[in-house]
Structures are given as structure tokens and as C-alpha cells.
Amino acid sequence: MDGSYENSLEIEDDTDTDEDYSLTEYDVTTFPSDFNIKTIFDFMESEIFKVPGFQRNYVWDLTRASKLIESIILGIPVPQIFLYEKSKNEFLVVDGQQRLMTIYYFMKMRFPKKEKRYELRRIFDARSRIPDDILHNDDYFRNFKLKLPEKLPDNKNKLNKLNYETLGEYKNTFEMRTIRNIIIKQNYPPDDDSVIYEIFNRLNTGGMNLKPQEIRTSLYHSDFYDMLYRINLDPRWRGLIAIPEPDLHMKDVEILLRGFAMLVGGDNYKPSMVKFLNKFSNDARSFSEQKVNYLENLFDSFLNSCQNLNERAFTGKTNRINISIYEAVFTAVCGASYDEEFLNVPPITKEQLNSLKDDEEVKNATISKTASKTNVETRLRRAREILAV
Structure with missing residues (x-):
């Protein structure tokens, strides 16, 4: 994929593995x-x-x-x-x-x-x-x-x-x-286009290996996806992930997608993460304009709730973005508002976020098999408990 950005976002996550494309x-x-x-x-x-x-x-x-x-x-x-x-x-x-x-x-x-x-x-x-x-x-x-x-x-x-x-x-x-x-x-399966990842990477003579979000962007274009592109440019968001320009392979868009997917459809989550995000992206094509606008405003409230956090707030010790931590925090603090269709997202403190990162249960749930249902549920449960939401 040809682009004008040289920035590359490093993500601490193990869900992008070959087993997702079996x-x-x-x-x-x-x-x-x-x-x-x-x-x-x-x-x-x-x-x-x-x-x-x-x-x-x-x-x-x-x-x-x-x-x-x-x-x-x-x-x-x-x-x-x-x-x-x-x-x-x-x-x-x-x-x-x-x-x-x-x-x-x-x-x-x-x-x-x-x-x-x-x-x-x-x-x-x-x-x-x-x-x-x-x-x-x-x-x-x-x-x-x-x-x-x-x-x-x-x-x-x-x-x-x-x-x-x-x-x-x-x-x-x-x-x-x-x-x-x-x-x-x-x-x-009839409702899952994820096989196209392997079809493209095995047959295409252009020599490219594509990331799931690059293909997902084309398969499931929607008003919801247009909203993801907009909020991905928000300076407050760029500050939280500490990369000034959009990522060449759309990793930043995938982080946003995972947060919304867990918030909206997390109760029905089951591995693999790739298939879960594909299905959610497909479902999002039918989202009403009102729902897309609400989710955009909810994300704005979330960014306001993060105003006391440092840049790289969601990075781990490797200085990579810990998508599992972001996903848990976003889902936890926005969950009550989403359920009631409010926009009142409680503020997040540095101390709360550090406590979540240092929590032993959370650490164990982010070391390996991060996309397993048990680990996803563990991270979300502890995020709700530590962030007191």
C-alpha cells in the first residue's frame, strides 16, 4: 500500500498471528x-x-x-x-x-x-x-x-x-x-469475508503482505468507518498514542475499532479477534447516522476524560501501545454512558491507570493469548473495579 506517511505505530499485542487466518x-x-x-x-x-x-x-x-x-x-x-x-x-x-x-x-x-x-x-x-x-x-x-x-x-x-x-x-x-x-x-462461513486476507497475500503478485485493517477498510467501508478516520486525526488522540500522523498500515484505526467493538458488541465476543472485528465492521455498515454521531460524541467525552493523562498513556514497558489496556479502559469508562445513551464519561487519573497496568491479573491477561475470551473478560472486569465505574 502506497502512502505519504513514514510513521509506524508499534503495538504490544499478539492477536495478529497466523492462527487467526487458518x-x-x-x-x-x-x-x-x-x-x-x-x-x-x-x-x-x-x-x-x-x-x-x-x-x-x-x-x-x-x-x-x-x-x-x-x-x-x-x-x-x-x-x-x-x-x-x-x-x-x-x-x-x-x-x-x-x-x-x-x-x-x-x-x-x-x-x-x-x-x-x-x-x-x-x-x-x-x-x-x-x-x-x-x-x-x-x-x-x-x-x-x-x-x-x-x-x-x-x-x-x-x-x-x-x-x-x-x-x-x-x-x-x-x-x-x-x-x-x-x-x-x-x-x-457465509457471513465472514476474512478468508480474503490469505487469498490476497497468497495470490497477489505485487509482493505485499497486508495487515487485517488494511483489507478490512476496503471490505466494510461505512459512515462508521468515516467517523473512525475523523477521530483518528484528533490531536488529543494523536497525543495519547504519541504519533503525530496516521499510521501507514492503519494500526491506529484498528485500536479505535477494537474499543468500539468491545463497547458495542463485547458481550458476544469470542475469538478470534480478527473475525470478531470483521463481523463488527460488517454490522456497523447498518449503523444509523444518529448512532454514528453518538459514538463520535462519546469518544470526544472519553478524550476529555483523559486530559490528565500523559502522552503515551496507553504504552507498556516496551514503549509500545498496549491495545489490550486501551480496549479495557475505553470499554470500562464508557460502558455506563453507552448503556444509557449519555455522554458523561468519568475522568481517568494517572494513578488509576498505573494501578491497572501494575495489576497482577491484568499483567497475566496481557502477556499471551490476549484475545482469549477469559483474558478479555479479566481485563475488563479489573478495569471496572480499579477505575471504580
Whole structure:
């Protein structure tokens, strides 16, 4: 994932482990489907094919992009595309983004300028497409004319410098060529998309290993998630975690998510943490505007209750953020207010927080298997007792 921040948030937590992604609990089906180029373009235009936000920026140069178009026209086989079927008529691109975006840009007859690609990625994430006003803005794009060798061994290259509309006799040939698509569908469990973590990391040729929150952000975008992004920028929050800019891999957003997930749905918690957060994120897509606003205001009250705490208040002895401590404190002090839909969060003192960190039961519940139901319940119980809420 390409970003502009160099900051990296260190978290003291053991829930992000391979056991959370065990594939033995899943039933996955794969099947081939050959779509022609025109259909692929139409699917991208209508957002049936979506390039998720965890994918990297478009990185191909004009020469490489032109060679792909030439290969398609000439009937030279191109690598297959892997798609994850998220729901009916909604497919996420797992592997093949560069090829698909090249086809899309060529048929739009516009090629993205290198210096604008990160910005274009953000626009694409926000709107799921490139708006026409941006597409035709010469600050972002230039005309897409094929850049191929002038001469072939025996004759002149007829495709060089052509665009989509000037392909002439080759246009229908190009549109009707097919690319093999491998559709991946998760059959079980039906309400949990977490298998896509392993599917992406095993199949994607971009060489990226993604953190759960990076993928979760794309799968479960909602008004609630937009709220998480807003509060993640609050200077008071940035002070508590002592990192000035948002984390590249969205670890700070995941800390916030865990707090809200435990506050709202903690009574139904069962491991793994990854699956719990996935389900909560999916459920949060149906949160009303009123509920999202209330949770945002509740977090504001929580930050006010932390005003007497130092920076790095939720760090452990390793100087890393102890997400388990934060989760317990946030849930404990906000619980009564949430149950009654009030905003009266009691203040937290340094002495209370230090007592919680030094508590033997809490220490034992944060050393290992932090996501076990017993340890989660122990931390929350002791937080309520020590913080007197």
C-alpha cells in the first residue's frame, strides 16, 4: 500500500498471528470465466469489478501498458485475473489490477501522470471510479497513444501511436478478445469475508503482505468507518498514542475499532479477534447516522476524560501501545454512558491507570493469548473495579 506517511505505530499485542487466518475453517470455490475486453471495461465502469483500496497505486509506464494492449490485439496470451466474489454483481480484484486499469485507461484514451498517481488512488478509493472532470484534466492525465517500437523486423508497426478510437480495423478485434478470469467464492462461513486476507497475500503478485485493517477498510467501508478516520486525526488522540500522523498500515484505526467493538458488541465476543472485528465492521455498515454521531460524541467525552493523562498513556514497558489496556479502559469508562445513551464519561487519573497496568491479573491477561475470551473478560472486569465505574 502506497502512502505519504513514514510513521509506524508499534503495538504490544499478539492477536495478529497466523492462527487467526487458518484456512481449515473455510470452504472456497474457484471457477474460470472468460470475459471479453468490452465486457471487462463495462464491468469496471458500472463498478461490478472493483479495485479495493488495499491495492497499490497504478505503477506501469506507458511502454509497458502499450505492450499489454498490443498483446491483446495480437492474441498473445496474457496472465489471468483473480477476482473475489464479495456479493452478487460485486467482485474485488485480487490479482490483475495493473492489467485491468491499463485496459480501462486505454479505452478512456487517457494515461495517468506519474506524479499524480497517489492522489488519483485516493480519488478512486473515495468514488470507486475516476470522475470525468478529473479524467479530462490535463494536470492528472495525458492522452493515451500506444508507445511501441517504430519498426518491426519485416515492416512498420501499424499500432504505434494509435489510441482506442483510431485503432480502425483492430478496434473490434481488441474489444472481442477475452481474458481468463478466475472467480473465487467463499461458501463457508457465509457471513465472514476474512478468508480474503490469505487469498490476497497468497495470490497477489505485487509482493505485499497486508495487515487485517488494511483489507478490512476496503471490505466494510461505512459512515462508521468515516467517523473512525475523523477521530483518528484528533490531536488529543494523536497525543495519547504519541504519533503525530496516521499510521501507514492503519494500526491506529484498528485500536479505535477494537474499543468500539468491545463497547458495542463485547458481550458476544469470542475469538478470534480478527473475525470478531470483521463481523463488527460488517454490522456497523447498518449503523444509523444518529448512532454514528453518538459514538463520535462519546469518544470526544472519553478524550476529555483523559486530559490528565500523559502522552503515551496507553504504552507498556516496551514503549509500545498496549491495545489490550486501551480496549479495557475505553470499554470500562464508557460502558455506563453507552448503556444509557449519555455522554458523561468519568475522568481517568494517572494513578488509576498505573494501578491497572501494575495489576497482577491484568499483567497475566496481557502477556499471551490476549484475545482469549477469559483474558478479555479479566481485563475488563479489573478495569471496572480499579477505575471504580
